[in-house]
Amino acid sequence: MATTLGRHSERLRHVRTLKTVKGRREQQRFAFEGPTLLDEALRSATELAELYVTQSAYDTSRHVRDLDAAGTPTFVVDERTAANLSDVDTPSGLLAVAPMRFRALGDLFDRDGVLLVLADLNDPGNAGTLLRSADAFGVPGVVFGRTGVDPYHPKVVRAAMGALFRLDLALGDPADVKAAALAGGFEVIGLATGADPLDAVTWPPRTALVIGQERRGLGPWAGPCDRFLSIRMPGQSESLNAAVAGSIGLYEAIRNRP
DSSP: OOEEOOTTOHHHHHHHGGGSHHHHHHHTEEEEESHHHHHHHHHTTOOOOEEEEOHHHHHHOHHHHHHHHHTOOEEEOOHHHHHHHOSSSSOOSEEEEEEOOOOOHHHHTSSSEEEEEEOSOOOHHHHHHHHHHHHHTTOOEEEEETTSOOTTOHHHHHHHTTGGGTSEEEEEOHHHHHHHHHHHTOEEEEEEEEEEEGGGSOOOSEEEEEEOBTTTBTGGGGTTOSEEEEOOOOSSOSOOOHHHHHHHHHHHHHHTOO
16 A cells, blocks of 8 residues: 655655656666656556655546555655656656666667667757657667767656657667667668758668757767768758657658668
8 A cells, every 4th residue: 555755755865866867877767757657658568666646646546546556666745745756847746766778779770670869969858759759650769879868858758758668768879879780781871951852762671860969960970871861941941950850750761661
């Protein structure tokens, strides 16, 4: 049964540190909030380590009560404590903790399909949106550049809308990706301006699509790329938001595969 925690519980201190990159890396866990993400986590068979809920959230959420009854450690906290644990302006009173999941880079490059490579993107909203697009287009795995945004940043988790629970994630740098792509027989395609249009080519069965930053482009991530493709833009704008450009690239990659 659920346990009531006081505001000064040592357990709560550990949960609060999950709002930081350092805390997540040390514990190899992350937190996510709200009934919608909890539904997505359960639908994706995500392992849950703990639940922290207000009494109101406990009383109104069948999922929380079922998880409590099934043995998931569940802790009831007051509204003030729930707000202190939260990363949003309007807390839901429901916070779950789960283990972070990373695959070895080579595991992502050992099967046919399209992979997404985020070339050190540092905007969590863009990264999360691209995870959501990858999930929608059937992309099985996403590589995050090691010096970019943390894949389990709270804003990435929220923007991904559950996709994070279903995708295989790996970390890498340009040299790592180049080696894994060569070993797995992948062609690495970088999205860049001024290149051949991406809607006019047939994409190979094994493709890794690299999305760079909106201002700096691919930078050192141009190194692993075998070729570059661009999005046709007959209008006046010189560039697209990274999430928009990457989503278009993924759509074309899926549409134009043999």
